[in-house]
Amino acid sequence: xxxxxxxxxxxEVFASRFTFVxxxxxxxxxxxxxxxxxxxxxxxxxxxxxxxxxxxxxxxAIPILMAESHLGSRSRLxxxxxxxxxxGRRFTWMGGFMGFLTVGIMFxxxxxxxxxxxxxxxxxxxxFQPGTDTQALWDGxxxxxxxxxxxxxxxxxxxxxxxxxGLKRGFEMILKxxxxxxxxxxxxxxxxxxxxxxxxxxxxxxxxxxxxxLASAELWLRAFTQMAFSTGAGWGLYLTYSVYLRRREDFAxxxxxxxxxxxxxxxxxxxxxxxxxxxxxxxxFAIEAAESGNEGLAFIFxxxxxxxxxxxxxxxxxxxxxxxxxxxxSSLIAMMELTTRNVEDLGLPRRRAVPWIVLVAFxxxxxxxxxxxxxxxxxxxxxxxxxxxxxxxxxxxxxxxVERARAEIDADSDFRVTWWWTWLIRIFPLVFVxxxxxxxxxxxxxxxxxxxxxxxEPFSLMTLLVQWFAxxxxxxxxxxxxxxxxxxGPMTMTTEPIxxxxxx
Amino acid sequence: xxxxxxxxxFLGGDLLILIFLLAWAVKKDREKAARLTDxx
Numbered sequence: 001x002x003x004x005x006x007x008x009x010x011x012e013v014f015a016s017r018f019t020f021v022x023x024x025x026x027x028x029x030x031x032x033x034x035x036x037x038x039x040x041x042x043x044x045x046x047x048x049x050x051x052x053x054x055x056x057x058x059x060x061a062i063p064i065l066m067a068e069s070h071l072g073s074r075s076r077l078x079x080x081x082x083x084x085x086x087x088g089r090r091f092t093w094m095g096g097f098m099g100f101l102t103v104g105i106m107f108x109x110x111x112x113x114x115x116x117x118x119x120x121x122x123x124x125x126x127x128f129q130p131g132t133d134t135q136a137l138w139d140g141x142x143x144x145x146x147x148x149x150x151x152x153x154x155x156x157x158x159x160x161x162x163x164x165x166g167l168k169r170g171f172e173m174i175l176k177x178x179x180x181x182x183x184x185x186x187x188x189x190x191x192x193x194x195x196x197x198x199x200x201x202x203x204x205x206x207x208x209x210x211x212x213x214l215a216s217a218e219l220w221l222r223a224f225t226q227m228a229f230s231t232g233a234g235w236g237l238y239l240t241y242s243v244y245l246r247r248r249e250d251f252a253x254x255x256x257x258x259x260x261x262x263x264x265x266x267x268x269x270x271x272x273x274x275x276x277x278x279x280x281x282x283x284x285f286a287i288e289a290a291e292s293g294n295e296g297l298a299f300i301f302x303x304x305x306x307x308x309x310x311x312x313x314x315x316x317x318x319x320x321x322x323x324x325x326x327x328x329x330s331s332l333i334a335m336m337e338l339t340t341r342n343v344e345d346l347g348l349p350r351r352r353a354v355p356w357i358v359l360v361a362f363x364x365x366x367x368x369x370x371x372x373x374x375x376x377x378x379x380x381x382x383x384x385x386x387x388x389x390x391x392x393x394x395x396x397x398x399x400x401x402v403e404r405a406r407a408e409i410d411a412d413s414d415f416r417v418t419w420w421w422t423w424l425i426r427i428f429p430l431v432f433v434x435x436x437x438x439x440x441x442x443x444x445x446x447x448x449x450x451x452x453x454x455x456x457e458p459f460s461l462m463t464l465l466v467q468w469f470a471x472x473x474x475x476x477x478x479x480x481x482x483x484x485x486x487x488x489g490p491m492t493m494t495t496e497p498i499x500x501x502x503x504x
Numbered sequence: 505x506x507x508x509x510x511x512x513x514f515l516g517g518d519l520l521i522l523i524f525l526l527a528w529a530v531k532k533d534r535e536k537a538a539r540l541t542d543x544x
Contacts, residue, residue, distance in 0.1 A: 207510040
C-alpha cells in the first residue's frame with residue numbers, strides 16, 4: 001500500500017544549466033582531487049598516467065554519469081525510486097544498495113571534512129610557522145577524540161543546514177558562488193607554486209610521460225580507479241542532482257563538462273602540491289610524501305612547507321585548507337542530498353528528514369572520528385563497493401534498453417551520443433570485471449596476504465565481503481517495502497495501485 | 505623544454521576543452537531561449 005508520499009511531488013529545479021553543472025562539479029571535486037590525485041599521478045608515470053586517465057574518463061566516467069543523469073531526470077526520484085522504475089519492482093534493492101554505499105561514505109567523509117576545517121582554523125591562527133612539527137600536530141589532533149568529534153559535528157551540521165534549506169535557498173545558492181571561488185583559489189595556489197624556484201621538477205614529475213609505464217596494467221587500473229572515485233560516477237550523486245534538471249537536456253555535454261572541470265581541479269591541485277614540494281625539498285622527500293598516504297601528504301608533509309614559503313603562514317596555508325574544506329563540503333552536500341532525496345521519496349518531508357539524517361550521520365561517524373583504522377576500513381569497503389554501483393547503472397540501462405535510452409538521450413541533446421555510448425555501456429561489465437577483479441586480487445596478495453579471511457582486518461577480502469553481503473541482505477529484505485513506499489514518479493505506472501504493479 | 509610542452513598539453517589542453525564545452529553550452533542555451541521566445 002502506497003503511503004501519502006506516493007504522490008508525484010512538484011520538485012524544485014536548477015535555475016540554469018550553469019548552476020546544475022556547478023553543483024555537479026562541486027559533487028565531483030572533493031578532497032581526493034587534492035590529496036590523492038597528485039600522489040597517484042606522480043608515482044604512476046606522470047603524463048602516462050594522465051593519458052590513461054583521459055581514456056578512463058571516456059570509457060568509465062562519462063558513460064556512467066550520462067546513465068545516472070538519464071535515471072534521475074526521467075524518473076524524477078532518488079536512487080531507490082529510479083531503480084524501481086527503470087529495473088522493475090523486484091530490483092528496487094539495487095537503488096537502496098547504491099544509496100547506502102554513498103551514505104556509508106557520508107558517515108566517515110564528514111569526519112574528513114572536519115579535519116579540513118580544523119586545519120583551516122589552525123592556518124588562520126598562524127599555526128604553520130617555520131619549524132612547526134606537523135607530525136606532532138596531526139598526532140595531537142587525531143589523538144584527541146573530543147576535537148575530531150567536534151569538527152565532525154561542525155561539518156555535518158553545516159552541510160545539514162545547507163541541505164535543509166533545499167535547492168533554491170540552499171545548495172544551489174551556495175554552490176554557484178563557491179565552485180567558481182574554489183577554482184579561483186586553486187589557480188592562486190598553482191601560480192604560487194609554479195613561481196617558486198625549482199617547481200619545474202614537480203611539473204616534470206606530474207606531466208612528462210614515462211612511456212614505458214603505459215604498458216603497465218597496474219597504471220591503467222590505478223587510473224580507472226582514480227577516475228571512478230574522483231568523478232563520483234556510480235555513486236548516485238549525479239543521479240540525485242539530475243532529478244532537479246529543468247528538463248532532460250544535453251547529457252553528454254553536461255557529463256563531459258563535469259569530467260573536464262574535475263580533471264582541471266585535480267591538475268591545478270597537483271601543480272600546487274607537487275610544485276611546492278619539489279621547489280622546497282628534494283625528490284626523495286617528494287616521493288616519501290607521495291607514498292605517505294592522503295592525510296600524510298596534506299596534513300604532515302605539505303603543511304610543513306608553509307612556514308618556509310613567502311606568504312605561506314598567513315596567506316597560502318589558509319587558502320589551501322579553505323580549498324580543501326570547500327572541496328570536501330561541496331561533495332558532502334551531494335551525499336546528504338542523495339540521502340535526503342531518498343528519505344523524502346519515502347514520505348518524510350525535508351524539514352523533518354534532514355535533522356534525523358544529521359543526527360544519524362553524526363552518531364554513525366563517531367567511530368571514524370575516534371579511530372583512523374575504522375575510517376580507513378570504511379573508506380576501503382564503501383569506496384571499492386562503488387564500483388559495483390557503477391555496474392548497476394550500466395545494468396539499469398541494459399534492462400531499460402540501451403538503444404531506447406540512447407534515442408531518448410539524443411532527443412534532448414545537441415551533443416549527439418550515437419553508437420559509442422551504447423557500445424561503452426555494453427562493454428562496461430567487462431571493464432568492471434577487470435577493475436573489480438584487480439581490487440579483489442590486491443586484497444589477497446598485497447593489502448592483507450596473511451589475513452584476507454579475517455573480517456576484522458581493515459583491508460582484508462573478508463571485511464569487504466561481509467559488509468557488502470550484510471548490506472545486500474538488508475536491502476533485499478526491504479525490497480518490497482521500499483518499492484511500495486517510494487513515491488510515484490513520471491515513469492511509475494499509476495493506472496493500478498502501486499503495490500499491485502507487476503515488473504515492467 | 506619538455507616540461508613546458510607537456511604541461512601545456514595536459515593543463516592547457518584540459519582548460520581549452522573546458523572553455524570550449526562551456527562556450528558551446530552557453531551558445532546552445534541562448535539558441536534554445538531565442539527559439540522559445542520566437543514560438544511565444
